Amino acid sequence: MRFVNALLALSGLLWAGELLAVPQIQHWETSNGAQVYFVPAPQLPMVDARVVFNGGSARDGERPGLAVFTNSLLEEGAGGLSDDQIAERFSSLGARFDNDALRDMALIELRSLTEPKLLDPAVETAALVIAKPDFPPQAIERERQRILVALKSQAEEPGDIASKLLFEKMYGAHPYGHRSLGEPAVVSAITRDELVQFHRHYYVAHNAVVAIVGDLERAAAEQLAERLVGALPAGESAPPLPLPEPVVGGSVRQPFPSSQTHIYLGQPLISRQDPDYFPLLVGNHILGGSGLVSRISQEVREKRGLSYSAFSGMIPMQSQGPFLLGLQTRNEKAEEALAVLQATLTDFVAHGPSAEELVAAKKNLTGGFALSIDSNADLVAYLAAIGFYHLPLDHLDTYIARVEAVTADQIRSVFQRRVKPQAMAVIAVGGGAIAGASDGR
Amino acid sequence: MSTRHLLSFVTLTLFAVPAIATPPEVQQRTLANGLKVIVKEDHRAPVVTSQVWYAVGSANEYSGLTGISHVLEHMMFQGTPEHPGGEFSRIIAEQGGNENAFTSRDYTAYYQNLERSRLPIAFELEADRMQHLALLDEAFNKELKVVMEERRLRTEDQPNTQMAEQFNAVAWQASPYHNPVIGWMDDIQNLSVAELREWYRAWYAPNNATLVVVGDVTPAEVFTLAERYFGPLPRRETPKLKPRTEPEQKGERRVTVQAPAELPSLLLGYKVPTLATASEPWEAYALEVLAGVLDGDDSARLTRELVRGKALAAGIGAGYDLYSPREGLLQVSGTPSSGHTVAELEQAILQQLDQLKREPVAVEELERIKAQVMADEVYKKDSLFAQATEIGQLETIGLGWQVGEGHLAQIRAVTPEQIQQVAQRYLVDRTLTVATLDPLPIDHSQMALQESNSDAIR
Numbered sequence: 001m002r003f004v005n006a007l008l009a010l011s012g013l014l015w016a017g018e019l020l021a022v023p024q025i026q027h028w029e030t031s032n033g034a035q036v037y038f039v040p041a042p043q044l045p046m047v048d049a050r051v052v053f054n055g056g057s058a059r060d061g062e063r064p065g066l067a068v069f070t071n072s073l074l075e076e077g078a079g080g081l082s083d084d085q086i087a088e089r090f091s092s093l094g095a096r097f098d099n100d101a102l103r104d105m106a107l108i109e110l111r112s113l114t115e116p117k118l119l120d121p122a123v124e125t126a127a128l129v130i131a132k133p134d135f136p137p138q139a140i141e142r143e144r145q146r147i148l149v150a151l152k153s154q155a156e157e158p159g160d161i162a163s164k165l166l167f168e169k170m171y172g173a174h175p176y177g178h179r180s181l182g183e184p185a186v187v188s189a190i191t192r193d194e195l196v197q198f199h200r201h202y203y204v205a206h207n208a209v210v211a212i213v214g215d216l217e218r219a220a221a222e223q224l225a226e227r228l229v230g231a232l233p234a235g236e237s238a239p240p241l242p243l244p245e246p247v248v249g250g251s252v253r254q255p256f257p258s259s260q261t262h263i264y265l266g267q268p269l270i271s272r273q274d275p276d277y278f279p280l281l282v283g284n285h286i287l288g289g290s291g292l293v294s295r296i297s298q299e300v301r302e303k304r305g306l307s308y309s310a311f312s313g314m315i316p317m318q319s320q321g322p323f324l325l326g327l328q329t330r331n332e333k334a335e336e337a338l339a340v341l342q343a344t345l346t347d348f349v350a351h352g353p354s355a356e357e358l359v360a361a362k363k364n365l366t367g368g369f370a371l372s373i374d375s376n377a378d379l380v381a382y383l384a385a386i387g388f389y390h391l392p393l394d395h396l397d398t399y400i401a402r403v404e405a406v407t408a409d410q411i412r413s414v415f416q417r418r419v420k421p422q423a424m425a426v427i428a429v430g431g432g433a434i435a436g437a438s439d440g441r
Numbered sequence: 442m443s444t445r446h447l448l449s450f451v452t453l454t455l456f457a458v459p460a461i462a463t464p465p466e467v468q469q470r471t472l473a474n475g476l477k478v479i480v481k482e483d484h485r486a487p488v489v490t491s492q493v494w495y496a497v498g499s500a501n502e503y504s505g506l507t508g509i510s511h512v513l514e515h516m517m518f519q520g521t522p523e524h525p526g527g528e529f530s531r532i533i534a535e536q537g538g539n540e541n542a543f544t545s546r547d548y549t550a551y552y553q554n555l556e557r558s559r560l561p562i563a564f565e566l567e568a569d570r571m572q573h574l575a576l577l578d579e580a581f582n583k584e585l586k587v588v589m590e591e592r593r594l595r596t597e598d599q600p601n602t603q604m605a606e607q608f609n610a611v612a613w614q615a616s617p618y619h620n621p622v623i624g625w626m627d628d629i630q631n632l633s634v635a636e637l638r639e640w641y642r643a644w645y646a647p648n649n650a651t652l653v654v655v656g657d658v659t660p661a662e663v664f665t666l667a668e669r670y671f672g673p674l675p676r677r678e679t680p681k682l683k684p685r686t687e688p689e690q691k692g693e694r695r696v697t698v699q700a701p702a703e704l705p706s707l708l709l710g711y712k713v714p715t716l717a718t719a720s721e722p723w724e725a726y727a728l729e730v731l732a733g734v735l736d737g738d739d740s741a742r743l744t745r746e747l748v749r750g751k752a753l754a755a756g757i758g759a760g761y762d763l764y765s766p767r768e769g770l771l772q773v774s775g776t777p778s779s780g781h782t783v784a785e786l787e788q789a790i791l792q793q794l795d796q797l798k799r800e801p802v803a804v805e806e807l808e809r810i811k812a813q814v815m816a817d818e819v820y821k822k823d824s825l826f827a828q829a830t831e832i833g834q835l836e837t838i839g840l841g842w843q844v845g846e847g848h849l850a851q852i853r854a855v856t857p858e859q860i861q862q863v864a865q866r867y868l869v870d871r872t873l874t875v876a877t878l879d880p881l882p883i884d885h886s887q888m889a890l891q892e893s894n895s896d897a898i899r
Contacts, residue, residue, distance in 0.1 A: 031627075041485075043485045043887050044485075044819060044822055044823060045819060046823070064588070074527060075739070082794040084745055087738070087739035087740035087745070088740045088809065090738070090739070090740070091739070091741075091812070091813060092805075092808070092866075093815070093816075094812040094813055094817075096816075096820070097739075112816075113816055113819060139749075142748075142752050145755065145778050146754070146755050146756070146778070149704060149755035149756075149776065149778060152703040152704050153703065153704055155883075156600065156701070156703040156704065156883065158598060176443050194576075243883075257701045257884075258597075259593045259597045259598055260590070260593045260594060260597075260598055290534060291530070291539075292518065292527060293527065293530050293531050293533060293534045298527075299634070301587055302583070303583075304583070305582075305584065305587050305590075306586070306590070307587070308588075308590040309594070313476070327589060328594050330589075330593060342724060363534075363535045363536070364535060364537055364538075365535055365537075366537065367537020367538070367556060368537035368538060368539065368556075370486060370487055370488050370537075371537070371538075371554050374485070374486035374488045375823045375824055375825075377823055401705075
């Protein structure tokens with residue numbers, strides 16, 4: 001591969017451009033109060049359903065890792081069915097089931113053919129998994145061990161270590177400050193009762209969004225949503241998260257026996273509903289959010305050959321998600337690469353984009369929108385995000401106009417007001433960090 | 442397995458058939474210069490994916506030149522006289538497109554995803570760089586550094602990739618699959634731009650390429666456009682490759698990689714035929730189903746028995762690629778759960794493989810795998826890119842895209858006895874290769890975290 005958008009991999013949440021023939025989103029509530037978003041897609045005999053709870057690791061409280069641990073146990077026994085039985089049910093129906101917990105969201109995905117004899121039992125099984133997990137003690141111990149192994153795996157990856165340190169430095173004690181997987185000591189100590197309580201508290205209808213895309217009539221989609229989450233207690237929606245404290249700068253250097261040094265810069269910046277959303281989106285696109293043609297990639301990679309992947313990105317979240325910049329380079333070039341990255345950022349904040357850059361970025365964002373919703377898989381993720389972040393139903397319809405309305409002056413003034421290069425957290429993990437260790441003391 | 446599941450499967454069979462019986466139209470034409478053009482209509486969205494596949498990859502390379510195909514892939518984005526520097530990427534971006542490329546053992550492919558009306562722009566740019574790549578010294582020197590960074594990122598600092606690299610180097614001796622696609626670091630470092638120019642002249646010709654377009658287009662318009670942009674390019678003979686057939690493996694091979702890591706892991710593989718090399722094609726399909734029995738999804742044996750049942754593995758997987766032009770491997774990889782060793786995990790895996798030789802797979806278990814494959818035939822139509830990639834791969838390795846259309850029927854024909862037969866025939870110690878990752882402790886005492894709250898920017 002010529003390049004990988006490391007940020008996309010990091011977030012899985014980014015927005016792209018806009019389509020002209022915008023799908024009309026239907027919205028309703030289930031009888032117990034879950035929010036449903038639906039787009040019919042009659043071309044293929046399949047359906048995608050995504051259920052999202054406001055129960056990601058931001059809700060871990062004093063127990064980092066609780067949300068992921070809870071989510072990982074859903075399909076390990078539910079409604080009296082064993083883990084093997086659940087897996088065999090989905091498998092024999094040709095259905096695909098997946099689940100995960102991120103910082104904001106806990107999510108469950110089901111993909112099935114629409115033939116009722118296949119879809120109905122798949123939905124029935126998914127509903128059990130969502131509403132009635134049994135948390136069998138044996139499965140808890142097994143998943144606990146697997147999470148501990150996953151944490152060890154992160155400890156051998158300089159990029160993962162750098163990401164963990166970055167969020168700690170950016171967010172401190174804020175709910176986004178710890179990694180979703182948690183910390184070994186806590187994961188080792190989490191009890192079954194805590195898992196049951198977390199599920200009872202957050203996997204409830206008023207805390208749920210259901211997105212459906214597929215070959216269904218409205219009535220059938222309503223039934224599907226009802227079957228999928230209708231058994232959940234109404235419960236309550238999770239309260240808003242606090243705003244993070246502004247970052248005060250500072251660096252963390254972690255020596256690691258690797259040939260490259262992984263470098264990150266970051267600060268909390270942007271929520272999904274941020275009034276500066278569009279200037280920040282377009283500005284970031286120009287600075288480092290658009291692959292090889294972005295300024296950071298040009299300066300770091302195309303002009304100097306310092307890194308395979310160099311980028312900036314923003315992850316809009318329910319509280320202030322991060323703005324971050326990153327690269328990896330051979331250890332002896334770490335200081336030079338960091339200096340180039342910081343200089344590129346500082347220059348962009350000071351002067352904003354050129355007129356040509358702005359035009360090019362708008363063309364990419366608006367002309368590429370059709371691509372971002374050209375599959376049911378893309379669309380169902382979009383719908384879930386629209387529901388989760390309470391975006392208006394006409395979000396898709398107004399998107400192009402709002403991108404087009406952004407000016408270079410706006411970008412410059414918003415970046416100057418909101419982005420603080422001098423106060424960003426700086427993380428370096430790798431062999432190159434050993435040389436620079438003295439200035440850390 | 443209950444009767445209910447079996448019934449579910451039967452209905453899947455009945456209802457999946459009509460959907461498969463009317464596949465979307467695929468049309469193929471070969472231009473006078475030898476460029477194959479394949480078009481698949483998909484009118485779900487006003488978008489198109491355009492892919493150019495060259496029949497060259499690391500399997501074309503010789504010792505000392507490893508990684509050259511991948512470096513050339515990078516250089517394809519570094520400009521032509523007509524579109525210098527990074528203009529290719531800038532133009533595609535301005536058209537709202539996204540683009541990238543990938544290099545493999547047997548092919549190098551370039552793609553653009555675009556709103557449908559922009560297809561001529563992609564063709565113009567691809568045709569230009571098929572013939573007129575600049576390959577300037579300065580860009581080459583810079584890009585070589587980028588590729589070395591890529592290797593550091595993906596291999597040097599990735600203990601599991603290093604293990605896989607060593608595994609292939611031991612399993613394959615004469616076969617070009619011995620070498621990593623990205624190349625050995627020393628070969629990358631010592632590559633010259635003159636060698637790269639020669640490689641480009643040798644392999645980048647219309648008669649060594651396939652153009653695949655899937656999306657909201659008609660075959661007629663694509664053929665007309667292809668003729669206009671690619672038609673003028675001259676045909677050029679490509680070098681004749683030697684077979685480099687792998688000699689028969691006559692005994693188990695083992696390799697250990699020691700690297701700084703937290704977790705041990707294991708990768709083992711047996712030499713097996715692929716669709717291109719199997720004396721009878723059913724063997725390849727039976728091997729694919731066998732891999733599905735081991736690791737099709739969460740209900741498959743390795744996860745059920747070793748992750749859930751015995752809790753010996755923290756993670757495990759099996760793989761087999763039947764679409765390969767050369768002899769291949771059936772591979773199993775895994776990480777032991779804490780408190781267990783790679784040796785224990787290996788024994789447990791071998792027991793699972795033995796069971797496949799001893800007992801035929803239960804009918805219900807086999808039906809589950811077939812149910813997944815059938816559903817996947819529908820699901821994959823949700824992605825233009827996946828559809829185009831399958832066509833490009835099959836065509837480039839010489840099997841032909843039609844093989845993909847027949848895949849489901851072939852899988853449905855596989856019997857429990859056939860799976861047992863290929864297990865007995867091919868999963869034998871004599872052709873086994875085992876690689877293990879032996880973690881070197883990461884010395885945390887040397888790695889105190891250095892923190893500063895002073896201004897980070899100097």
